[in-house]
Amino acid sequence: MSPILVYLATLVVYFFIYNIFGFGLNIQFGYAGILDFAFITFMAVGGYLYGAAALPHETPGSQIYYVLGLSWSFPLALLLGILGAGAVGALVGLIALKRLRSDYLAIVTLASGTLIYGVIGNFTRLFDGWEGLMGVPQPFTGALNLNANTFVLFFVLVSGVIMAILWFFANRLYRSPLGRAMRAVREDIDVAEAYGKNAFKLRMTAMVIGCIYAGIGGALTIAFITALAPAGWSTGETFVIWALLLIGGRGNNLGAVVGSFLVAVLFTEATRYLPAIGGNPNLIPDLRNIVIGVLLIVTLRFRPQGLVPEPKTNFFAVPLTSRVLRRVRHEEVVGA
Amino acid sequence: MPEATPVDRGTPILQLDQVVRSFGGVRAVDGCSFSIDRGSLTALIGPNGAGKSTVVNLVAGALKPDAGSIVYGGVDITGVVSHRIAGRGLIRTFQLSREFARMTVLENLVVVARGQSGESLFNALLRPRLCRREDRVLVERAIDVLDRFGLAAQRDMYAGDLSGGQKRLVELARAVMSEPELLILDEPMAGVNPALIDLLGGHIESLCRNGITVVMVEHNLEIVERICDHVVVMALGRTLATGVMSDLRSNSEVVRAYLGERLDEPTVR
Amino acid sequence: MSILWLSLGFGLVTASILALSSVGLSLQFGVTNYINFAYGAFLSLGMLLTWTLTRPLHLPFWLGAALTIPICGLVAVVVDRVVLEPFVRRGGNLLYLLIVTFGLSLILDNIMQAAWGVGFFRFAVGQGADLHLGPFQFTVAQLVIIGVAAAVMVGVHLLLTRTRLGKAMRAMSDNPALARVSGIDTKRVTMSTWFLSGCLAGAAGIALALNIVSFQTTSGDDLLFVVFAAVILGGIGQTYGAMLGALVIGVVTEVSAVYVGSAYKSDVAFLILVVVLLVRPQGLIPALGKA
C-alpha cells in the first residue's frame, strides 16, 4: 500500500480525534461557559486507563510499571477510560463549579491539571511515570488479521464512526432544552438561577460530558499510536484545543471541525517537516505554539465569534401547529 | 391572555421578619419587616441605598440574610438557594436589564419556562420527540407573550442587540413566561422614556389582574400612585412605613426621608 | 526540633518570594479586575534576563538585577497596552480576557524557550555562607531575599497610603466607576499598575532563582499556583491580604515539607487553595464592596 495513503489516513484519524476534543471543549465552554484549562488532563485520564486496561499484566523485572494490565478488549477498556475521565471531571467540577467566579474556576482547573500531571509523572507505579505507557496492543489486529497499514485504514473507520456518533449527540444536546438551559447559564448565571435553573448541576453535566469526550479521544489516541507519556499532554496541548475551538467558532460543533482541520491538522502537519533551524530541534515546535497563540488572540480580537459563528436557533425547524404557522406566514406577507 | 385565576386575596404571600444583612461594616438591611398580600401590587420605595435591591436579593435567595426570617407561601425560605425559590414560583428581575445576550428573544422566553422535561440528560439525548413536542407548546406560548408585549418583530433578534427599552420589555415578557406566583421587579422602569413607562405600567397592572402578586421597586411615585395598591417605604435598611400612598403622604417621617426630596435625584448618604 | 526551626526559616524565605510575587499579582488584579495567567512568565523573564546580563554579558549581579526589574515592568506595560487593553476597552465578557492571558502565558513561555533554550541555568553568585541567627540558619542570599522583600512591602505600603498614585490605585480597586468620574486618570494608573506588577514579578523571579539555585524557562510557572493560593487566601485584590497569604502559604508549605516530603510542596498549596475556595472563597480579608 502506498505510504502516502497511509500517511493521509493517519492524518484523518488525528483529524477525527481532534474533532472529538473540539466537541468536548465546546460542550464545556461553548455551551455552558466553563473555562476548563485542564481539558487535556481528562484526555490523558481516559487514555491511560484505556492503555493500562488493554495492556497485558506487567512483566516482573521489566522495570516498566503500571496498574491494571488486564488485556481488556477495545470496548471494555474504552468504557473504563470513559468512566475514569468522567469521574475525574466530576471531582474537579465539584471544587471548581461550586464557586461562581469564572477566574476561580480557571485557576482550579489549571491547578488540578498541573497537580494530576505531577502525580502521574511522579508516581511511577501508576502509568510508568515520565516514561509513560508503551506498546499498548492495537485493537482488532488479531481478530481481523490486520497489518500495520490496514490497521490505519481500519482505524479511520473506527474513529470516524465514534466521532460521527459523538457529533450527533453533541448537536442534539445543543438543541435540547438541556443545552438551552446550559447556554442561559453561560450568558448570565445569576439570571438563569433566578429563573430556577440549577446552575451547578447544569455546569456539572456539561463538565462531565466534556470530560467524557476528552476521555474517548484519549482512549482512541493511545489505541492508535500505542503510547502515551506526560510530554504528550502538557498545558500547551490544552491550548491547541482552545485555539481550534475559538478559531473555528465556539458554540458551533461545525466550527470545532473547521478549527481542528485548520489548526490541529493543516497547520501542525504543515510545520512538522520543516528542517530544524540553527540545530535547535525545539525551535519549530516553539514557533508553532507562538503562532497558534497569536492566531488565537488575533481571532478573539477581530473575529470573536470565530470562522463559523454559532447559528441562531431557528425554532421553526420545530413544526408548529397550524395556527402559529398561519400567523407566521401572514406576518411574512404583510411584513410585520 | 390566560384566564384570570381566582386568588385568595388578602392573605399574606410573603412575610419578612427582622431581616438583617451587612456587607463588611455596612448594614445594608437592618431589621426589615413587611408583609405582602396575595394578589396585591405593592411598591417598594425608598431613597437610593435604602437597601431595596438587597432585600430583593435576600428574598430571592441570591444573598443569605445574617438574621431574621423570610416566609413565602407559608414556607420558611430563609437561606434557601435561588433556583429552588424560583422553582416555587417566586421570580425576580434585576435592576439592570440582564438578558441572555447571545440567545434570540424567543429563546430568552422559551428557556425560562419551568418544569421542562427536556432538561434532564436522558430526555435531552434519547427522547428528542418529547422535547420537540414540549418545545412546540412553549414556542407558541412565547409567541403569544411576545405579541402581547409588542415584540413580535424582534422575535428572532439576539436579545443583546435590542434597544434599552426593548430589553426592559423582554425582561417583563420573560418573567411572564416563567408563570410566577410572586413577581418581584427591581426598578423595571429605570432609564426608560415616559411613553414606555406608561406601557410597562399597563403591563404590570394587567399581570396583577391576572392573578400574579407583584412587588416592584420603583422611584417614579407618579406611576406608583397610579397603579400600586400598597406601598412599603424603606430607609436605612428598615421599613419606615407601609400602607396606601395617600396615607403615606401625610406621614411626616416618610415625607422627610423620601418624598420631600426631588425624586429624580439620587440621595447621597 | 532543629529541623522544624530550619524549615520555618525556609518558610520565611519562601514567604518573602511569594510576598513579592503575590503583591504584584494582587495589585494588578485590584485595579484591572481580572487575573493574569501570564504572570508566571514574568517571573521567568526576570530570572532569564538577569542571567543573560550577568553571565554572557558579565555585568555585576546587583546591576543585572537592577536593570532586569524595570525591563520586566516595561514588558508588562507593553503587553497590557498592545494585547490586553483592546479587550478591556471592548468590554463584555471577562472570560475572553482570561483566555487571552492564558494564551499569552504560552506565547511568552515559548518565546523564552526559543530564545534561551530548554536547559538549566544558574547565576554566577552562589548562596553565600551559612549564617546562624538564633535557632535559624540562613544563607547570605536568603537573608538578602528576606530583607529585600521586607523593604519592598514597606515601600508598597507607603506607596498605597502616602502617594497620589497609590491612593488612585486604591480608589480604582474599590470602585472603578466612581474613580473614573472623580477625575482619576485611569489610563495612567492602569499603566503604572502594570509597570509595578511587572517589576515585582521580575524581582520575585530573581529571588526565586537565587533560592532554588538552578532554574529553567518554566520555573516561574511552577510557582504560579502557589502564588494564586497566597493571593486567594489573602482575599483576591487585597494587597495586605496577599502579604498575609504569602506568609501563611510560605511557612505552611515549607514546614509541611518536613512531614510529606518536599516534592509535594505545591500539592500542599493546592490543598490550601481548594479548602479556601470551598470554605472561605472571599479569603481572609474579603474585598469590601466587591460582590
Ligand SMILES: Nc1ncnc2c1ncn2[C@@H]1O[C@H](COP(=O)(O)OP(=O)(O)O)[C@@H](O)[C@H]1O
Ligand atoms: N454586594 C455589596 N457589597 C457591599 N455593599 C453593598 C452590596 N450591595 C449593596 N451594598 C450596600 O448596601 C446598601 C444598600 O444598597 P441597595 O440594596 O442596592 O440599595 P437600593 O437598591 O435601595 O438603592 C448601599 O449602601 C450599598 O452600597
Ligand SMILES: [Mg+2]
Ligand atoms: Mg437598587
